[in-house]
Amino acid sequence: MAARIYQIQKNAMQSGKALTHLWVLEYANAQAKQPDPLTGWAGSGDTQAQVKLTFPSQAAACAYAEREGIAYSVIATPPRTLKLQAYADNFR
Template sequence: MYAKIYRPRPSAMSSGRAKTHHWILEFESEEPHSIDPLTGNAISTDTREQIRMTFDTLDEAVSYAKTNDIPHRVHGSKDSKRIPRSYSENFAFNRKLPWTH
């Protein structure tokens, strides 16, 4: 069973960057999920996929996986470049695109 080490991406529904500055170690499931006939939920007997560990840096997450002999994969994430703008720039006269209601 492999562990996946990644950095969470921000939500597409907001521009906030909360909870995206840490690294997460999660276990990937080896067994396929089955469907519970009563509720229709996906169920699994593998309890390791419920574990989610948080680390401040990538080095801490990788060293934890190595010291505990956990095979792991690192999924890199690219940080998007943000252009800082103020609210008043929405109403500038030299704006490139027209702004109307």
């Protein structure tokens, strides 16, 4: 059972930075999803893929994974870049 640990990124539809300080432990898919013959919806018997655990810091998420014996990989957070521009730049 493998997991990945990453920090929540700001959504493109989101103007603020709410919940971007949290870290998430998410299990990797153990089975490929297959279409259901009756409904056509994609699904699998893997229930771990539905589990998302949030932590206040990366250290807390790593400590949890080590304590529970879960193999994990940490995905680095890309640096935040600010696009500084003035309103007058719209008319140049």
